[in-house]
Amino acid sequence: MKTKSIGLLLLILAIFASVYAIEIPQMPTTIPIGVSITGYLSKPGVYRLSTMDRLSDAVEIAQQSGKPDRVINKLQSTPLDETENTQVFSYALRSVVLMRQGKRNVYDLEKFYKFGDISQNPLLKDDDIIIISPIQQTISIQGSVFSPGEYEFVQGDKLSDVIKFANGFEPEANLSNVMLYRYKSNMKDYDIISFDLSSYPSNPSIADIPLHSTDRIMVQLNQNYRIYRSVTVEGNVMAPGKYLINESTTLYDVLMLCGGPTDQADLSNGIVVNGVLNLKPSPEIERLIGLPMASMTPIEYTYLRATLRQLKGKYSVDMLNTWESQGSRDNPHLVDGDHIFIPEKVEMVCVSGQVVRPGLIPWVEGENYEYYIAAAGGYTGNRRLFGTRVINSNSGNWAKPSRKDAVNSGDIVFVPERIDYGIWYNVKDTVSFSYQLIAIFVSIQALRK
Structure with a gap:
C-alpha cells in the first residue's frame, strides 16, 4: 500500500515536471529607436519610439505634444511660435514625408484612417525623419x-x-x-x-x-426619391396620429385609416387646416392691421373683420357630410402637412357678456336666444339695447338674433355692454340734429319763394 502511494506521488511529480518543461512563446522584443518629427507642429523634436510603432503612431504622438518620457530632444524653434498646450488640426495627412537613409517617401495617412490601407502606414526605423506640412490645397x-x-x-x-x-x-x-x-x-x-x-x-x-x-x-437631391407626405389627425378618432398619404389620398381615406370617429366625436365641427397656408403670411392683412380704422374704406374694414374671424388655411368642408356619404361628397384631396382635428361633442351654448350668470347652458333643440339669456339669469342693467348677437360655431359669423331662429349647439350668445357717452354728448347730438332740421326748413322755404 505504501509502495503504491509513493508511485502515485512520483507520477504527479513527473507530470508537473513535463508541464514546466514546455517552452512558452515569448512576445517579440521591441527595440527602442529615435525618430525625428518636424514641420508644421507645435512641438517638433526627436521622439523615443520603438520598432513596433508605425508612421501614424509617431504623428499622433507629435500631435498630442508628446509625453516627457517620449521626447529625447525638443527643437528650440517652431514655425508656429505656439504655447505648450496649443494643438494644430490642419495637418496635411495625405502628404506625410518619411526620409529614410536619404530617400524621400510620401504617404497618405488619410487612406489608412479611412480605408485601412496599411501600405500607407509603414513601420518606423531608427533615425527616420518625418516631415508634416500644413494643408495648402x-x-x-x-x-x-x-x-x-x-x-x-x-x-x-x-x-x-x-x-x-x-x-x-x-x-x-x-x-x-x-x-x-x-x-x-x-x-x-x-x-x-x-x-x-x-x-x-x-x-x-x-x-x-x-x-x-x-x-x-x-x-443634388432627387426630389422624387421616397417622397414623404403625411397628415396629422387629432381629437376624437379611434387612432389619432400621423399618417402617410400620396397624391390621391382624400379626407375620407384618412378618416378610414385612423379607424373613424369615436362615439363622442363632433364631425359637424371638425376642421381640416393646410399647414403651409396656415403659416404663410398675408401681405394684405398685414397692411390692413397696420392702418388706423379711420383710414380704411368700409369694404377694407369688412374684409379685415371677416378674415380675422376665419381660421387661416381652413378647408371649406362639412366633415359630417364626408363621413355619412362615405366620401362621395365634401371629400377633398389632402396635401403634405394638413392637420385634421375632430372635437368632442359638447351639447352646450355659451352665453357671454351682460347677463347675470354668463357661462355654458345645456343646449335644447329648437330654442331661440331668449331661452338661453333667461337661463343665464336675464340681462343686466348695463346691456346695450338691440346689441345682442349670435355667433355661429361653424362659420364664426355674427348675426342679429330672431325669435324664429333656433340656436345651434356650440353657438355663442353675446350681449355687449352699453356705451355711455355722457350728458354732454347727448346735448351736443340734440343741438346738432336741431340745427340740421332748421337748416333744412330754411332751405325748403327759400325754394318755395
Whole structure:
C-alpha cells in the first residue's frame, strides 16, 4: 500500500515536471529607436519610439505634444511660435514625408484612417525623419453624400477619390446631374460642369474624372426619391396620429385609416387646416392691421373683420357630410402637412357678456336666444339695447338674433355692454340734429319763394 502511494506521488511529480518543461512563446522584443518629427507642429523634436510603432503612431504622438518620457530632444524653434498646450488640426495627412537613409517617401495617412490601407502606414526605423506640412490645397463635396465637407487635395486626385472620402452617395442622390464648379485663374469666376454618374457604382470608372485644387462638387437631391407626405389627425378618432398619404389620398381615406370617429366625436365641427397656408403670411392683412380704422374704406374694414374671424388655411368642408356619404361628397384631396382635428361633442351654448350668470347652458333643440339669456339669469342693467348677437360655431359669423331662429349647439350668445357717452354728448347730438332740421326748413322755404 505504501509502495503504491509513493508511485502515485512520483507520477504527479513527473507530470508537473513535463508541464514546466514546455517552452512558452515569448512576445517579440521591441527595440527602442529615435525618430525625428518636424514641420508644421507645435512641438517638433526627436521622439523615443520603438520598432513596433508605425508612421501614424509617431504623428499622433507629435500631435498630442508628446509625453516627457517620449521626447529625447525638443527643437528650440517652431514655425508656429505656439504655447505648450496649443494643438494644430490642419495637418496635411495625405502628404506625410518619411526620409529614410536619404530617400524621400510620401504617404497618405488619410487612406489608412479611412480605408485601412496599411501600405500607407509603414513601420518606423531608427533615425527616420518625418516631415508634416500644413494643408495648402483643398477640394469640397457638398449635398447628398454621407460625409460632405472640405477635404485635402493631392495632385492626381479624381472625382472617384473624393466620393470615397465622402463615404459615397446617399440613396436619394441625383446622380444624373452632379455639378462641378471650377474656378478660373482670378478665383472669382467659375465654370459649371455637369456629369451623369447614373451608372455609379456598378461602373466606378465613370467617376475617374481628374480634379483641380479648389474644385467644388455639388450632389443634388432627387426630389422624387421616397417622397414623404403625411397628415396629422387629432381629437376624437379611434387612432389619432400621423399618417402617410400620396397624391390621391382624400379626407375620407384618412378618416378610414385612423379607424373613424369615436362615439363622442363632433364631425359637424371638425376642421381640416393646410399647414403651409396656415403659416404663410398675408401681405394684405398685414397692411390692413397696420392702418388706423379711420383710414380704411368700409369694404377694407369688412374684409379685415371677416378674415380675422376665419381660421387661416381652413378647408371649406362639412366633415359630417364626408363621413355619412362615405366620401362621395365634401371629400377633398389632402396635401403634405394638413392637420385634421375632430372635437368632442359638447351639447352646450355659451352665453357671454351682460347677463347675470354668463357661462355654458345645456343646449335644447329648437330654442331661440331668449331661452338661453333667461337661463343665464336675464340681462343686466348695463346691456346695450338691440346689441345682442349670435355667433355661429361653424362659420364664426355674427348675426342679429330672431325669435324664429333656433340656436345651434356650440353657438355663442353675446350681449355687449352699453356705451355711455355722457350728458354732454347727448346735448351736443340734440343741438346738432336741431340745427340740421332748421337748416333744412330754411332751405325748403327759400325754394318755395
